[in-house]
Amino acid sequence: MNILLTAAIKDLKLLTRDRVGFFFVIGFPLLMALFFGSIFSGGGGAAGSMDIALVDEDRTGGSAEFAKILDATDILQVITLDPASAMEKLKKGDITAVLVLKKGFGDGSGLFFGSEPLIEVTVDPSRKAEREYLRGILIQNAFEGLQKKFKDPGQMRSMAQQGLKEIQQSPGMDPAQKKIYGDFMTSLDTFYGGMDPKTSGKGSFFKEPAIRFVDFRKDQAGPRSYFEISFPQAVMWGLVACAAAFALSLVQERLRGTYLRLLMAPIGRAHILGGKALGCFLACILTMTLILCVGVFLFKVRIGDPGLLLLVMLCAAFCFSGVMMFISVLGRTEQAVGGASWALLLVFSMVGGGMIPLIIMPKWLITVGHFSPVKWGILAFEGAIWRGFSPADMLLPCGMLLLFGLVFFSIGLTIFTRRGIA
Amino acid sequence: MITVNDLRFSYGNGPAVDGVSFTVSAGEIFGLLGPNGAGKSTTIHLIGGVLSPAGGEVRLDGGDPKRPATRRRLGVAPQTLSLYEGLTGEENCAFFGRLNGLSSKLLKERTARAIDLAGLTDRARDRVSAYSGGMKRRLNLAVALIHDPPILLLDEPTVGVDPQSRNHLFDSIEALRGEGRAILFTTHYMEEAQRLCDRVAVMDHGKIMDSGSVDGLIARHGGPSVVEVEGLDRSFAVEPLEGTRNGDLCRFETPNPMIVLQALADRKAAYTGLRIHRADLETVFLNLTGRRLRD
Numbered sequence: 001m002n003i004l005l006t007a008a009i010k011d012l013k014l015l016t017r018d019r020v021g022f023f024f025v026i027g028f029p030l031l032m033a034l035f036f037g038s039i040f041s042g043g044g045g046a047a048g049s050m051d052i053a054l055v056d057e058d059r060t061g062g063s064a065e066f067a068k069i070l071d072a073t074d075i076l077q078v079i080t081l082d083p084a085s086a087m088e089k090l091k092k093g094d095i096t097a098v099l100v101l102k103k104g105f106g107d108g109s110g111l112f113f114g115s116e117p118l119i120e121v122t123v124d125p126s127r128k129a130e131r132e133y134l135r136g137i138l139i140q141n142a143f144e145g146l147q148k149k150f151k152d153p154g155q156m157r158s159m160a161q162q163g164l165k166e167i168q169q170s171p172g173m174d175p176a177q178k179k180i181y182g183d184f185m186t187s188l189d190t191f192y193g194g195m196d197p198k199t200s201g202k203g204s205f206f207k208e209p210a211i212r213f214v215d216f217r218k219d220q221a222g223p224r225s226y227f228e229i230s231f232p233q234a235v236m237w238g239l240v241a242c243a244a245a246f247a248l249s250l251v252q253e254r255l256r257g258t259y260l261r262l263l264m265a266p267i268g269r270a271h272i273l274g275g276k277a278l279g280c281f282l283a284c285i286l287t288m289t290l291i292l293c294v295g296v297f298l299f300k301v302r303i304g305d306p307g308l309l310l311l312v313m314l315c316a317a318f319c320f321s322g323v324m325m326f327i328s329v330l331g332r333t334e335q336a337v338g339g340a341s342w343a344l345l346l347v348f349s350m351v352g353g354g355m356i357p358l359i360i361m362p363k364w365l366i367t368v369g370h371f372s373p374v375k376w377g378i379l380a381f382e383g384a385i386w387r388g389f390s391p392a393d394m395l396l397p398c399g400m401l402l403l404f405g406l407v408f409f410s411i412g413l414t415i416f417t418r419r420g421i422a
Numbered sequence: 423m424i425t426v427n428d429l430r431f432s433y434g435n436g437p438a439v440d441g442v443s444f445t446v447s448a449g450e451i452f453g454l455l456g457p458n459g460a461g462k463s464t465t466i467h468l469i470g471g472v473l474s475p476a477g478g479e480v481r482l483d484g485g486d487p488k489r490p491a492t493r494r495r496l497g498v499a500p501q502t503l504s505l506y507e508g509l510t511g512e513e514n515c516a517f518f519g520r521l522n523g524l525s526s527k528l529l530k531e532r533t534a535r536a537i538d539l540a541g542l543t544d545r546a547r548d549r550v551s552a553y554s555g556g557m558k559r560r561l562n563l564a565v566a567l568i569h570d571p572p573i574l575l576l577d578e579p580t581v582g583v584d585p586q587s588r589n590h591l592f593d594s595i596e597a598l599r600g601e602g603r604a605i606l607f608t609t610h611y612m613e614e615a616q617r618l619c620d621r622v623a624v625m626d627h628g629k630i631m632d633s634g635s636v637d638g639l640i641a642r643h644g645g646p647s648v649v650e651v652e653g654l655d656r657s658f659a660v661e662p663l664e665g666t667r668n669g670d671l672c673r674f675e676t677p678n679p680m681i682v683l684q685a686l687a688d689r690k691a692a693y694t695g696l697r698i699h700r701a702d703l704e705t706v707f708l709n710l711t712g713r714r715l716r717d
């Protein structure tokens with residue numbers, strides 16, 4: 001252990017003395033975090049696709065049709081769920097919002113009398129972009145169908161006259177009642193009669209539909225600011241840079257003869273590689289700590305569960321130490337390994353959501369992303385920071401991180417030991 | 423003591439080391455000479471336990487170098503400078519000292535000594551990247567000595583250094599021999615070997631062509647010495663001494679130049695110039711390994 005630590009400390013010392021390498025480990029990821037954090041905090045970008053859950057409390061043909069209309073849009077992916085599992089999914093971050101269609105939605109009466117909002121949207125208020133997007137989409141797509149029904153005053157007028165006739169002809173009705181309903185239908189008839197079909201078609205009659213937005217804050221879940229999304233990404237960049245830096249240092253040891261000297265020292269090969277892996281592990285931990293400290297103290301990133309965060313950090317450091325071992329055998333020269341490492345890690349980051357947030361990624365890319373440790377790393381970090389993961393929720397992402405670490409380390413180790421010296 | 427017995431190794435494209443045997447005793451410098459690609463470094467790597475022999479065996483004071491504990495007795499200055507450029511000279515020494523199990527107290531003392539031996543005391547706290555080639559070479563040796571090993575493998579320790587550094591290195595190596603260490607030393611520089619080595623072996627194509635004391639090798643493979651005499655008296659008969667006359671210049675090839683000199687003196691022959699070419703290790707080397715260029 002002493003030897004491992006000696007070797008690891010030597011590598012850390014070397015890393016901190018290499019200004020460019022050090023910049024990529026700490027400085028660059030922080031810049032990325034600030035850059036993306038501030039761009040998206042402005043509430044700019046719109047989602048390419050957004051998963052939402054629909055809770056149908058109305059259960060009429062109207063509400064079912066509404067769900068279909070929403071799903072048919074390019075942007076929304078709608079799943080119909082019961083309230084409990086919808087909220088569960090929202091908590092986990094699998095979906096962006098929960099949409100509840102209240103009773104009475106199907107017949108549209110609520111739209112008339114505007115008593116209670118018939119649509120309730122639960123979404124994190126900090127996700128301004130998604131929220132506004134959703135509002136726009138609901139107004140534009142969903143209400144169109146309902147409005148069609150009422151748009152034509154002629155049709156409505158005949159409906160009112162028909163109603164009036166029925167009231168007057170109904171034999172068992174109390175005269176006072178007859179008067180009230182009759183007056184109402186007459187006034188409706190007058191109202192529709194005075195309407196110009198052209199202006200009513202533009203929606204002047206139906207103002208913005210009543211949608212109630214329910215804030216879904218953490219205590220429950222959801223990032224409070226975009227920095228809570230960009231900092232987990234930055235942490236991944238830091239890890240990626242650590243892995244690349246240590247892979248490169250392993251190649252340098254081999255090429256510059258220090259590996260030979262290490263081999264002739266009274267230590268085993270396991271010590272040499274173990275020391276390197278430990279160095280990478282420690283560098284990963286330090287990098288994550290530094291980046292997260294900046295996030296927490298300067299950008300108000302909240303740590304939801306410090307205990308789980310520690311677990312995630314350990315798993316992520318393990319994972320990227322394994323990735324380091326794998327990268328180190330991607331080439332035989334420093335240039336080859338340097339190039340290959342950035343190519344591989346770029347792909348990992350790209351498909352894993354390290355560059356573009358997962359929420360605005362096309363579906364297929366997200367699927368490909370399952371093969372990227374960056375994806376699981378981000379999920380795990382978000383889980384500990386704002387997604388409110390329980391230890392059980394953490395099993396999958398942390399398990400995947402450990403698995404990736406193990407697989408990459410084994411492949412790397414096998415190739416490395418097979419190669420001998422220089 | 424280093425014992426190498428019928429050592430064999432191949433990288434996969436023909437043998438690199440092909441049945442090499444020798445021993446290096448304590449207090450002795452053994453020179454392994456050979457052209458590029460002869461297999462010197464490969465032999466060193468086999469002795470250091472980095473490569474596994476395909477045949478034969480290596481013993482360091484009786485131990486197998488494949489075992490880490492045996493390698494504690496070994497100090498190596500590899501042919502390629504094996505230093506961390508981002509660390510200082512002192513830190514390089516200290517790091518390898520720690521790997522060799524030195525305690526913190528001992529480490530300080532030994533580091534200072536090794537740095538001093540390398541003549542780097544003034545620059546001990548500078549990063550190696552700021553060192554000159556000669557300084558790096560000297561540090562490369564110093565790091566090998568940090569744990570005071572009884573056995574030293576020095577793979578071309580003087581390559582690319584100026585005469586000052588070279589002399590410093592020679593003095594250091596001779597001092598190390600004086601302390602009773604067994605030193606294996608490889609080089610292409612014959613005058614170096616001739617000055618330092620108690621015994622040498624000439625190696626080529628993975629085989630040892632011959633080995634022994636420098637004088638013994640010269641006697642066996644050096645060929646005759648040549649005495650050249652300029653402006654020698656025409657009356658002096660060269661034939662009895664098996665000499666040849668070419669205009670003003672006479673050449674005598676003889677195993678013993680003294681015979682020619684004696685003859686000149688006996689007959690009081692007049693001449694204007696005289697040169698003696700004694701066979702040296704370089705001649706031995708070229709005779710044993712040929713003059714064809716190596717890769």
Ligand SMILES: Nc1ncnc2c1ncn2[C@@H]1O[C@H](COP(=O)(O)OP(=O)(O)OP(=O)(O)O)[C@@H](O)[C@H]1O
Nearest residue numbers: 421422433438456457458459460461462463464465
């Ligand atoms: N890693 C390697 N892979 C394949 N072949 C190698 C390797 N190292 C050395 N060789 C080959 O083994 C032979 C012996 O090489 P070695 O380095 O031992 O020679 P050397 O005597 O040290 O030469 P030099 O004086 O140039 O250092 C050469 O033919 C060389 O090409």
Ligand SMILES: [Mg+2]
Nearest residue numbers: 462463464501
């Ligand atoms: Mg060599």
